[in-house]
Amino acid sequence: MTDNNPKPPPDTPDSDDFCNQWPFELSEYLQFDDNQWMHDDIPSFSSENVSNQVHQPSNVREFERDESYFEGSSSRETGGRENRQVVRERFAFKTISEIEVLDDGYRWRKYGKKMVKNNPNPRNYYRCSVDGCSVKKRVERDKDDPRCVITTYEGNHTHPSSS
């Protein structure tokens, strides 16, 4: 599962290198504002706005990030079980893909699955399977476009990718 990618993803999506290293093409960039997905310079989140930029099944269509948000101020993100003021980075993107779990060079262990409101597709929760690494990701299909997979990463890896 981890040997299909030519390059591992970076730990931080903070530079042009991020777009160059990620194993799929980034075409949209968005930002988080607390729990809201803010669309910087993008009129709406609909896939039609970016569909003309998609050329391959695995292309990333939209990309978002949220730097330095505080777990303690967003208890929904932790199930309300943690109050530590831990700074994490969160970013998300939408891809067109048959498979839900993109091979990003890391090993992930599924720890939860949940039906969410206003979406007939379940949301899957994954955690990095490397000891000491607390990176998580959520994966769900877009309710408006089942071909699209929305992946949300949370935190930074404390180790190199396994590929």
Next chain:
DNA sequence: CGGCTTTGACCTGCGC
């Protein structure tokens, strides 16, 4: 046998 997935239960915060 170890690692992973599945799945129901549990916990917490928020809105009414």
Next chain:
DNA sequence: GCGCAGGTCAAAGCCG
């Protein structure tokens, strides 16, 4: 206070 929604836990089962 209650119900809902989202996130996590953990036991059980599966698979290589």
